[in-house]
Amino acid sequence: MRVEQFLEASAARLPDKVALVCEGQRVTYAELDTQATRFARALQDIGVGRGDRVVIHLDNSVAAVVSIFGTMKAGAVFVAVNPTMKPAKLAYILRDSGALVLVADSRRQGSVAEALAAAPSLKGLILAGAATPAPIAGAEIVLWLDAIVSAPSAPLTPPRGLNIDLAALVYTSGSTGVPKGVMLTHLNMTSAARSITTYLENTADDVIFNVLPLSFDYGLYQVLMAFRVGARVLLGRNFTYPLTVLELLRTERATGFPIVPTISALLVQIDLTQYRLPDLRYVTNTGAALPTPHITAIRAWLPQARLYSMYGLTECKRVAYLPPEEVDRRPLSVGRAMPNVEVTLVDEDGRPTTTGTGELVVRGSNVMSGYWNRPDETAQALRPGPFGQRVLYSGDIFRMDADGFLYFVSRKDDVIKSRGEKVSPREVENVLYDLPGVVEAAVIGEANDLLGNAVAAYIVQRVDAGLTGQDVSRHCARFLEDFMIPRRVEFIEAMPRTATGKIDRRALAGPRVDA
Numbered sequence: 001m002r003v004e005q006f007l008e009a010s011a012a013r014l015p016d017k018v019a020l021v022c023e024g025q026r027v028t029y030a031e032l033d034t035q036a037t038r039f040a041r042a043l044q045d046i047g048v049g050r051g052d053r054v055v056i057h058l059d060n061s062v063a064a065v066v067s068i069f070g071t072m073k074a075g076a077v078f079v080a081v082n083p084t085m086k087p088a089k090l091a092y093i094l095r096d097s098g099a100l101v102l103v104a105d106s107r108r109q110g111s112v113a114e115a116l117a118a119a120p121s122l123k124g125l126i127l128a129g130a131a132t133p134a135p136i137a138g139a140e141i142v143l144w145l146d147a148i149v150s151a152p153s154a155p156l157t158p159p160r161g162l163n164i165d166l167a168a169l170v171y172t173s174g175s176t177g178v179p180k181g182v183m184l185t186h187l188n189m190t191s192a193a194r195s196i197t198t199y200l201e202n203t204a205d206d207v208i209f210n211v212l213p214l215s216f217d218y219g220l221y222q223v224l225m226a227f228r229v230g231a232r233v234l235l236g237r238n239f240t241y242p243l244t245v246l247e248l249l250r251t252e253r254a255t256g257f258p259i260v261p262t263i264s265a266l267l268v269q270i271d272l273t274q275y276r277l278p279d280l281r282y283v284t285n286t287g288a289a290l291p292t293p294h295i296t297a298i299r300a301w302l303p304q305a306r307l308y309s310m311y312g313l314t315e316c317k318r319v320a321y322l323p324p325e326e327v328d329r330r331p332l333s334v335g336r337a338m339p340n341v342e343v344t345l346v347d348e349d350g351r352p353t354t355t356g357t358g359e360l361v362v363r364g365s366n367v368m369s370g371y372w373n374r375p376d377e378t379a380q381a382l383r384p385g386p387f388g389q390r391v392l393y394s395g396d397i398f399r400m401d402a403d404g405f406l407y408f409v410s411r412k413d414d415v416i417k418s419r420g421e422k423v424s425p426r427e428v429e430n431v432l433y434d435l436p437g438v439v440e441a442a443v444i445g446e447a448n449d450l451l452g453n454a455v456a457a458y459i460v461q462r463v464d465a466g467l468t469g470q471d472v473s474r475h476c477a478r479f480l481e482d483f484m485i486p487r488r489v490e491f492i493e494a495m496p497r498t499a500t501g502k503i504d505r506r507a508l509a510g511p512r513v514d515a
Contacts, residue, residue: 002186003167004072006193006227007033014204014230020223021252022062022235029230032066035149039070041156042148043101046124046141050075050159051166053099056214057090057112059083060237063128063145064214065223067103072167072186075159079169079181082215082499087111089179091118093171097181097372103145105129163187169372170217172314181372182314189224191365192317195339197225199321200256200282200308204230207279208256209249211236211263215499217314218286222258239263246275253279257305260287262501264294265440269462272301286310286318287502289408289426291433291441292331299327309334311408315368315381316392319343319360320406332430333405340364345400346393350383357399357409362392397424414505416445418453421483428476428484432457435475437465440495442503443486457486458508460495467491 010019011033019029027035048054054071056078058064064080071078079097081090083105094102094115102122104112106129116122116139125139126148167189169181202208208226210233212219226233234252239245239262249257257280259267264285283298283305290298290309298307306324311334313319320343322335337343345358352358363385370378385391397409409424416423425443432441440460445453461467469489476485496507 001190002072002161002163002165003189003193003224004036004069006190006224007036007069010227010230017204017230018232019227020062020065020233020235022060025062027062029227032062032069034153035062035066036069036073037156038149038151038153039066039145040073041154042126042143042151043071043074043076044157046101046143048074048076048100048124050161052076052101053079053097053169054101054103055079055081055090055094055097055099057081057083057085057102057104057108058128058214059105060211060214060219060235061128062235063103065235066149067126067128067145068214068220068223073156073159075161075165077166077169079171080215080220081171082213083108084499087114088118090115093179093181094119094122096179097169100124101126102139103128106131106144161186163190166369170215170314180374180377183369183372184317185369188366188368189317190228191340193221193224193228195341195366196221196318197229198339199323200225200284202226202229202231202256206231206255206281207234207253208232208258209234209236209245209252209254210258211239211245212258212260212501213499216501217317218258218260218312221317222256239266242266242270243275246270246272246277249277249280250275255279255281256284257282258284258286260285260501261290261294261440261503262497264290264298265460267301268294268297269439272297275301277302278304280305282306282308282324284308284310286312289332289334292430293433295327295331311335311406313362313392313394313396315394316341316362316364316366318366319362319394322405326405330401330405333401333407335406336404341366343406345398356401357397359412360394360396360398360406362394363389367392414444416443416453416455418445418448418451418455418483421481423455423484428455428457428480428486431476431479432459432472434479435467435472437461437467440503442495442505442508444505444509446488446509448487451487454487455484456488456490458490458492458495460493461491 011029015030101124103126106127124141128145163186167186171179210222309322341364382390399407428443448454496504
C-alpha cells in the first residue's frame with residue numbers, strides 16, 4: 001500500500017464524512033480526494049513525474065494537506081518545510097533536494113522570490129492564497145492553487161509506483177547544523193502509521209486535534225493516521241492561545257490530543273478545572289519526555305484519558321511507547337518497542353550491552369532508506385543487521401530495566417564529561433523538575449578549565465516561585481552526586497526552541513546577550 005491510498009480508500013468508503021476541519025473550513029473525504037487529484041494532474045501537466053521532489057512551504061492548512069497528497073498521487077516526493085523557514089535555508093533545501101516545484105503562500109512572495117533567486121533549477125511555483133498581479137521572478141511557471149483545485153476534473157495518469165518508492169524527504173539538522181534529508185519510502189510511512197494506529201486503537205470515530213506543524217513528522221502523522229482509519233482531523237496552526245484551543249477541543253468533541261513538552265508546560269500553568277473534556281480518549285507525547293509533574297497534572301485533569309509517552313526519531317518515525325497502565329509505575333520510561341519493531345542496546349563496539357545501558361539500535365520496516373545524497377552519513381547510521389538487512393543506530397543512549405522498559409539517558413553528543421565523570425543531562429533535569437516552582441529545565445555542559453566541562457542549568461520558573469540559585473543547589477545536593485550538581489544556574493523567561501518545539505540546547509550553549 002502507498003500513503004496516498006489512505007485518502008483514496010477513506011474517500012471511497014466515507015465520501016461524505018468531514019475529514020478535515022481548519023480555519024472554519026470543513027472538507028469531506030470526497031472533496032479532499034478530488035482536490036488532491038486535480039493538484040496531481042497540474043503537477044503532471046508541468047512535467048513532474050515519478051520520484052521528482054515538490055517542496056511544500058505552507059502553514060497548517062487545507063492547501064498543505066491537498067499539496068502533500070496531490071504530490072504523492074502524481075508519483076512525486078513531498079518535502080514539507082516549516083513555514084517560518086528563512087529564505088537562505090529554504091533555498092538550500094530547494095537546491096539540495098533538486099526540487100522541481102515549490103508550493104508557497106502568496107503572502108510570502110518576497111521571501112519566496114529571494115529563495116528562488118538562489119535555486120535556479122526550480123521549474124514551477126504554485127502559490128496558495130489570494131492571487132496578486134505582482135510578477136514572481138525566478139520561476140519558469142507560476143500557478144495558483146485555488147485555480148487548480150477548482151478547475152474541472154481531468155483524467156490523472158496513475159503513476160506506476162511501488163511501496164518501496166520514496167514518499168517524502170524530511171529535513172532535519174544534523175550535528176553540523178546543516179539540514180539533511182531523511183528518505184522515507186511509502187513502506188516506511190505506511191508501516192509506521194499501521195503500528196501507531198494499532199496501539200492507539202484509532203478508529204473512524206476518532207477526532208484528532210493537531211496544532212503541530214506538518215513539517216514535523218509528529219504533526220504530519222496525525223493526518224496520515226487519521227486518513228488511514230477514516231477519522232477526522234482538527235488542524236490548527238499553533239498553541240499560542242491555549243484557552244481557545246481548549247474550547248475547540250471541547251466543542252469539536254476531540255478524542256485524541258498529541259502534545260509536546262512545550263504544550264504541557266503551558267497547560268500546567270492554567271487552571272484546568274474549568275476545561276473538562278469528557279470525550280478525550282487519549283493524549284500522546286513525543287519529541288522529549290514529559291516531566292513527572294506535568295504527567296501528574298495531566299492525569300489529574302483528564303482522569304478518563306489514556307496517556308501515551310512515546311519515543312521516536314525522524315529516521316524511523318516511532319520506536320517505542322509506554323502502555324498507559326504503566327505510566328504511574330514508570331513515569332520516566334518511554335516503554336517498549338511498538339508493534340513490528342525490534343530494539344537492542346549496544347556498547348561502543350557495537351556489541352549487545354551487558355550493563356543494561358547503551359546506544360539504541362532499531363530494526364523494522366519503518367526505518368528510513370538513508371539520507372538524501374549523503375552516503376557517508378547513511379553508512380554511519382544504517383549498518384548491517386543480524387538477518388541481512390540494515391538497522392538504524394539511533395545515536396541515543398538508553399537504559400533498559402529488567403522488564404525490558406526503556407529509559408532515555410541522553411544523546412551521545414550531549415553527555416557531559418565533568419571531573420572525569422559522565423553526566424546525563426536528563427538525570428539532572430528530572431531532579432530539577434521535582435523542585436516546586438520549576439516549569440521547564442535544561443542542562444548543558446560548559447567549557448571549564450578546571451573541570452573539563454561544568455554542568456549548567458537553565459530554568460523557567462513560575463512567576464510567583466521566587467527560586468534562587470541557592471535553592472536549586474540545595475535541592476540538587478539532596479539527590480545528586482557532587483559532580484552532577486549544576487555549577488551555574490540561570491533563570492530565564494522562556495526556553496529557546498527549535499522549529500519542532502524542542503528546547504534548543506545549541507542556542508543555550510551559544511553566546512548569550514543580557515537584555
